[in-house]
Amino acid sequence: MTENKQNVADVNDIVVRFTGDSGDGMQLAGNIFSTISATVGNSISTFPDYPADIRAPQGSLTGVSGFQVHIGADQVYTPGDKCDVLVAMNAAALKTQYKYAKSNATIIIDTDSFKQADLEKAQFQSEDYLGEMGIDPDRVVACPLTTMVKECLKDSGMDNKSIVKCRNMFALGLVCWLFDRDTTIAFNYLKEKFAKKPGVAEANIAVIQAGYDYGHNTHSTAQNVYRIETKEKKVGRYMDITGNKATAYGMIAAAEKAGLKLYLGSYPITPATDVLHELSKHKSLGVTTVQCEDEIAGCASAVGAAFAGALACTSTSGPGICLKSEAMNLAVIMELPLVVLDVQRGGPATGLPTKSEQTDLLQCLFGRNGESPMPVVAATSPTDCFDAAYMACKIALEHMTPVVLMTDAYIANGSAAWKLPKLAEYPAINPPYVTPEMKDTWTPYQRNAEGSRYWAVPGTEGFTHILGGLEKDNKTGAISTNPENHDLMTKLRQEKIDKIQVPDVEVIGDKDAELLIVGFGGTYGHLHAAMNEMRADGKKVALAHFKYINPLPKNTAEVLKRYKKVVVAEQNMGQFAGWLRMKVDNFVPYQFNEVKGQPFAVADLVASFTEIYNK
Amino acid sequence: MENKTYEAKDFKKGQPRWCPGCGDHFFLASLQKAMAEIGIAPQDTAVISGIGCSSRLPHYMATYGMNTIHGRAAAIATGCKVANPKLTVWQVSGDGDGLAIGGNHFIHANRRNIDLNMILLNNRIYGLTKGQYSPTSPRGFVSKSSPYGTVEDPFRPAELCFGARGHFFARAVATDAAGTVEILKAAQAHKGASVCEILQNCVIFNDGTHASVYKPDDRKKNAIYLKHGEKMVFGENNEKGLVQDGFGIKVVTIGQDGYTMDDILVHDAHCEDNTLQLKLALMEGPDFPIALGVIRDVEAPTYNDAVEAQIEEVSSMKKYHNFEELLMTNDTWEVK
Numbered sequence: 001m002t003e004n005k006q007n008v009a010d011v012n013d014i015v016v017r018f019t020g021d022s023g024d025g026m027q028l029a030g031n032i033f034s035t036i037s038a039t040v041g042n043s044i045s046t047f048p049d050y051p052a053d054i055r056a057p058q059g060s061l062t063g064v065s066g067f068q069v070h071i072g073a074d075q076v077y078t079p080g081d082k083c084d085v086l087v088a089m090n091a092a093a094l095k096t097q098y099k100y101a102k103s104n105a106t107i108i109i110d111t112d113s114f115k116q117a118d119l120e121k122a123q124f125q126s127e128d129y130l131g132e133m134g135i136d137p138d139r140v141v142a143c144p145l146t147t148m149v150k151e152c153l154k155d156s157g158m159d160n161k162s163i164v165k166c167r168n169m170f171a172l173g174l175v176c177w178l179f180d181r182d183t184t185i186a187f188n189y190l191k192e193k194f195a196k197k198p199g200v201a202e203a204n205i206a207v208i209q210a211g212y213d214y215g216h217n218t219h220s221t222a223q224n225v226y227r228i229e230t231k232e233k234k235v236g237r238y239m240d241i242t243g244n245k246a247t248a249y250g251m252i253a254a255a256e257k258a259g260l261k262l263y264l265g266s267y268p269i270t271p272a273t274d275v276l277h278e279l280s281k282h283k284s285l286g287v288t289t290v291q292c293e294d295e296i297a298g299c300a301s302a303v304g305a306a307f308a309g310a311l312a313c314t315s316t317s318g319p320g321i322c323l324k325s326e327a328m329n330l331a332v333i334m335e336l337p338l339v340v341l342d343v344q345r346g347g348p349a350t351g352l353p354t355k356s357e358q359t360d361l362l363q364c365l366f367g368r369n370g371e372s373p374m375p376v377v378a379a380t381s382p383t384d385c386f387d388a389a390y391m392a393c394k395i396a397l398e399h400m401t402p403v404v405l406m407t408d409a410y411i412a413n414g415s416a417a418w419k420l421p422k423l424a425e426y427p428a429i430n431p432p433y434v435t436p437e438m439k440d441t442w443t444p445y446q447r448n449a450e451g452s453r454y455w456a457v458p459g460t461e462g463f464t465h466i467l468g469g470l471e472k473d474n475k476t477g478a479i480s481t482n483p484e485n486h487d488l489m490t491k492l493r494q495e496k497i498d499k500i501q502v503p504d505v506e507v508i509g510d511k512d513a514e515l516l517i518v519g520f521g522g523t524y525g526h527l528h529a530a531m532n533e534m535r536a537d538g539k540k541v542a543l544a545h546f547k548y549i550n551p552l553p554k555n556t557a558e559v560l561k562r563y564k565k566v567v568v569a570e571q572n573m574g575q576f577a578g579w580l581r582m583k584v585d586n587f588v589p590y591q592f593n594e595v596k597g598q599p600f601a602v603a604d605l606v607a608s609f610t611e612i613y614n615k
Numbered sequence: 616m617e618n619k620t621y622e623a624k625d626f627k628k629g630q631p632r633w634c635p636g637c638g639d640h641f642f643l644a645s646l647q648k649a650m651a652e653i654g655i656a657p658q659d660t661a662v663i664s665g666i667g668c669s670s671r672l673p674h675y676m677a678t679y680g681m682n683t684i685h686g687r688a689a690a691i692a693t694g695c696k697v698a699n700p701k702l703t704v705w706q707v708s709g710d711g712d713g714l715a716i717g718g719n720h721f722i723h724a725n726r727r728n729i730d731l732n733m734i735l736l737n738n739r740i741y742g743l744t745k746g747q748y749s750p751t752s753p754r755g756f757v758s759k760s761s762p763y764g765t766v767e768d769p770f771r772p773a774e775l776c777f778g779a780r781g782h783f784f785a786r787a788v789a790t791d792a793a794g795t796v797e798i799l800k801a802a803q804a805h806k807g808a809s810v811c812e813i814l815q816n817c818v819i820f821n822d823g824t825h826a827s828v829y830k831p832d833d834r835k836k837n838a839i840y841l842k843h844g845e846k847m848v849f850g851e852n853n854e855k856g857l858v859q860d861g862f863g864i865k866v867v868t869i870g871q872d873g874y875t876m877d878d879i880l881v882h883d884a885h886c887e888d889n890t891l892q893l894k895l896a897l898m899e900g901p902d903f904p905i906a907l908g909v910i911r912d913v914e915a916p917t918y919n920d921a922v923e924a925q926i927e928e929v930s931s932m933k934k935y936h937n938f939e940e941l942l943m944t945n946d947t948w949e950v951k
Contacts, residue, residue: 035946035948038948039948041950189946192946233950233951234950235949235950235951236949236950237947237948237949237950238947238948238949238950239942239945239946239947239948240946241945249938249941249942252938252941253938256937256938261698263694263697263698265694282941283925283926283929283930283933284926284929284930284932284933284935284936285935285936285937285938285941286926286930288697288698288922288926290693290694290697292690292693292723293690293719293720293722293723294719296687296690297687297690297693297719297720297723300683300684300687300690300691300694300720301690301691301693301694301697302694303683303691303694304663304681304690304691304692304693304694304695304696304698305694305695305697305698305699306694307661307679307681307691307695308661308694308695308696308698308699308702309698309699310698310699312694312698326684326687327684327687327691329684330683330684330687334681420942420947421942422939423938423939457699458658458659458661458679458695458699458702459658459659459699459701459702460658461656461658462658463658464657464658464677464678464679465679465680466662466673466674466676466679466680466681466682467680467681467682468673468674468681468682468683469666469682469683469684470682478629478674479674
């Protein structure tokens, strides 16, 4: 494929950012490009960047939608700070997205969308938009993309609107040429996607080919063709999966393993809604989803479903946690299994609904009245959402407790290649059910060795009982306001959570590190990439990234004290650092706190950590 | 399944701690009697309440149950029924729990038509918090939180139920065991959300709120028992009846002003159009009798049945039925 091309450069990784109006199909173009790359064994990490408006006026600055994909010969950990190739489908996209391009990036623009009116909408002052942005014209592939798509499809019999919708595929074809990609994978993808509309598939394929050919015929405008050879292939069958889909799959897998019906009570909220969407599809697996009248009912109905014997989940984002907290607390005192998913977004209040933060940690740990201990698990990457969701369900079911599963908008919407798991290799899930021989002696708050209450599911004869939000007598299960009993029950509920076994936190990087980087949840990729960069620069650095937040791993204190300098980096004002300081005596870390609603930039992390390193 | 029969005592547990004379005592006894007559086993029954005096009720039941949090009983009962449709689920709330803090869940449970027996114990007062007005207290009601009288109109539960497209509404007076048992059995027989409003007294904070119908003799004069297919007559000697009057209804004395038994309306609880049923439900003294019995009972598809049917239908159409089959419905690729 590379014959007839001038400069073919082997590179280790590249970042491509597709940007345009929210109706321009940038997400699809980006998705297909990442699938093609993953199919040849490259590592991928993607991040869609949606505008908050559903359909802002066409060509306006607020309506720009982006999709960034990072492709690597080795493992890539993040979607990349800045891109090597920026596709800007209109003037507004160039104006708002150029800041995400590297200084030597190739810029692909559709000159048909840079007319006078477009430039005005994008608030350019003159026709010299490249000059205004300080962009070197030699780096720009300026192509009359719309004109060429129209020309390409003039005999297709399609109407003008449908033809213009294919512009994204031209851009995709051009990018495929730039990166020496096999377009037949894209063709097959489109044939399958539009199996029922072969005409649409054919038109899209023709446009991809035209984009590819355009690149081929005008290669002098771009400086290089890049080739990314996969270095180390991990064999197996893969799919591309977003964090939200992986979360839904984790819940499905756990329900199947436990032999339970999966129930989701939910209310639509950005950026968690895709979990509701995904689970709603899978009725053939017996999944029941109820879109409730509000967040409160989403959680409350799940508590009812848990009592009735299902694996009960509720999904939301931070504002929804506020509303669910009373029902979550009910599950704490009734000691029923429940998984509460918090896909974090920017706060407080409505905040930044489509953006990503880690600002709900203390809310999840403590945001309830009374002593209300609750396990918290924080997924570390899009694909880890599966494992984290599975383990959250396992903990909830085996320890008869609500569990908060934390993800964030970044890993929920981001995707990566995921090796298909084998359910047989996942640990068994065994809830502490009552057994027939317990019938005569059992009481509702009788506990097993782990301190968990037994689960007596309605319909079981001999175990009728009443649970409730009022404190209960440890022995009889009757309502009790006895001071000693309340003190005991409070401690028993705490001990039960403290006894939960979670894996030790793993330290990666240099054994003799001068600086330990500490993080939790969705920042794993960026912290890992920052550590790699610093090590490549000859510095001794290690990373301890936490997935189990409550209870913390047993080796937490030992790990944190092992290193001379520790920096806790998080997308909030220091909530995890505060939690660690509460749990580990005399722990005084450096802190890196940033609350921009955007993923960390690896370059910023490296700069800040290096400063600490050199202190 | 063996055909076991039950007695009220099979559903009894513990010693109720309500105030002597509280309407909750009467209702509890009627519920246990009704459950025995219905004959569904205690272990297949769940009684779910919110918070309030009346929400203590599950603690006195030998069934499965939960005394949950304020206002959420209908939502919790919804999840319980949808997740485990074999259970018979009773949801018990007071007027504050059900119509104030829980109003949203009340209307949506009705709209969805979940197969729940929803009991609304209406004493028009907040008892557990010691005497504040409730959303069913009449305008001008003087209470601890309205020393100069309320300046707001109350909900009329039937109106709310009908407005939410409710398909079953019945009413009884707590002291009238036979009337209460009758509507509870009808609620259980009805598939879908069934609202039973129980008029009951609060001896401490709102004594006499339903005085006009609390005693049998008064009920004869001031209430009308509605029975599907029967003439709407009432009075000490059934001398009075209801007739249509233009767009409304009016009370007449049979044999007076030219009205005969032929003019008296026949109750149709199964009529899909709820116009007349609503008029009956909203009747109040002194000009009208208070309607008791099953006022509306219309068949409609239930949410929980529809959920099960959809799962069955989709299962028969889709080719994947376990997790690993689900994985293979995605675009996958092999790295060799």
